[in-house]
Amino acid sequence: MATKIYTKxxxxxxxxxxxxxxxxxxxxRIETYGTVDELNxxxxxxxxxxxxxxxxxxxxxxxxxxFTVGSSLACDPEKEPLMKIPDLKEExxxxxxxxxxxxxxxxxxxxxxxxxxGHQAVSxxxxxxxxxxxxxxxxxxxxxxxxxxxALVIKYMNRLxxxxxxxxxxxAHLLDAEEIAWKPRGL
Numbered sequence: 001m002a003t004k005i006y007t008k009x010x011x012x013x014x015x016x017x018x019x020x021x022x023x024x025x026x027x028x029r030i031e032t033y034g035t036v037d038e039l040n041x042x043x044x045x046x047x048x049x050x051x052x053x054x055x056x057x058x059x060x061x062x063x064x065x066x067f068t069v070g071s072s073l074a075c076d077p078e079k080e081p082l083m084k085i086p087d088l089k090e091e092x093x094x095x096x097x098x099x100x101x102x103x104x105x106x107x108x109x110x111x112x113x114x115x116x117x118g119h120q121a122v123s124x125x126x127x128x129x130x131x132x133x134x135x136x137x138x139x140x141x142x143x144x145x146x147x148x149x150x151a152l153v154i155k156y157m158n159r160l161x162x163x164x165x166x167x168x169x170x171x172a173h174l175l176d177a178e179e180i181a182w183k184p185r186g187l
Contacts, residue, residue, distance in 0.1 A: 019076035032138040033073035042128040049121035077148035103170040118177035125168035132161040
């Protein structure tokens with residue numbers, strides 16, 4: 001028999017961080033790792049839309065790293081040293097940079113701001129980029145509230161949002177979807 005997903009322990013608006021510390025479901029730490037989870041879901045959708053190829057394999061790797069980020073954010077910082085939480089590595093950021101460099105080799109130079117759109121996969125990659133930026137801002141907010149956030153998490157989220165922008169352009173390129181340049185009204 002499957003384990004029940006509901007525990008009823010959060011019915012009063014509290015939840016537990018990894019390590020057991022109870023906090024409000026409105027706590028910024030919960031909002032932050034919830035946004036990382038939302039991002040992970042959008043990346044899963046992008047992955048489904050691009051089909052089985054190298055992009056999909058790399059996106060699965062990113063999803064794994066986002067579970068690492070979420071675990072780090074969901075952990076009570078005072079108890080984390082006692083727990084076995086996977087860590088991000090600088091190599092994870094380097095892999096994102098290398099992937100962007102490789103895609104950029106095939107892309108035309110960008111001369112304008114680009115409106116999201118042109119294909120469902122492109123638009124979804126842009127949504128993922130926006131959610132990633134929000135998650136990054138929330139990580140910075142946590143840090144500014146003197147809540148511990150690993151500096152590598154912020155760096156990874158920053159680079160990941162860059163990657164998702166380049167990926168959106170690259171998907172448009174692969175699908176021969178038009179990149180729509182923003183032309184400000186009145187200029």
